Every structure is written in C-alpha cells, then in structure tokens.
Amino acid sequence: PDLDRLVGFYEQVFEAAKTFEMAAKPDHPRMAIVDLGGGAALNVFEAGPDDEIVGDRRRAGGRGAIDHYGIAVDSRATLDAVKERLVAAGADIGEIQQLGDMWSLFFRDIDGMELEVCAPMA
Secondary structure, three states: OOHHHHHHHHHHHHOOEEEEEEOOEOOEOOEEEEEEEOOEEEEEEOOOOHHHOOOOOOOOOOOOOOOOEEEEOOOHHHHHHHHHHHHHOOOEEOOOEEEOOEEEEEEEOOOOOEEEEEEEOO
C-alpha cells in the first residue's frame, strides 16, 4: 500500500537502489524498480488497502500464482549480515536453515510478502 515505505525497507535491508519510478496514471498504479544487485530486481506497484489485495499472504498456497521469491546472496557471512538488518528493520523472520546445498532464511517484508534469502554452502 505504501511504495516509499516498501522501497525504504529493501534499501535498508539489502542496500538496494531504486532505479526507476513511475507516477500513477488512470490506467496504471504508481510503480518502482528496486535493484537488489547481481542482476536481480523487484518491480513493485503501489496497491490499494490490504483488503483489496487478493489472497491470504500468511498461508502457503494462498498467496496467488507466485508463492514467494528467493533472493541470492554470495555467502553465509552475507546471509548473516542480511539477517541482522532484517531484525533491525523489524521484519518477521525465521531461522537460517539448510535446504539441500543452500543456506535459507525465510522472512516477511514490511507488507507481509514472504521471501527467502539463499546462500551457497561453500
């Protein structure tokens, strides 16, 4: 619902940079592109109030066609640093766990979207 707040969250936690912003138009919501580095970016739209967003964002399978995104970082040390920044930002986070050959940390961003941060187990 608040594009500036969401962009600020990703800037704080992932040191991301807003690389583009488009004002709302009658046929298109306000949007921004947030560069996460390493070729990854989020294309985010300012939506209506929470009750207008489709799906139960707290339940797997209820979040729509895309359940969650994984954001790759280069190492466990970077993942640990991201976890500290998530805690400082007040995010709802889990614990770092091993999933296959990756370290994984699930969290909910400031708007309740579930995401995952992954690092190689090297």
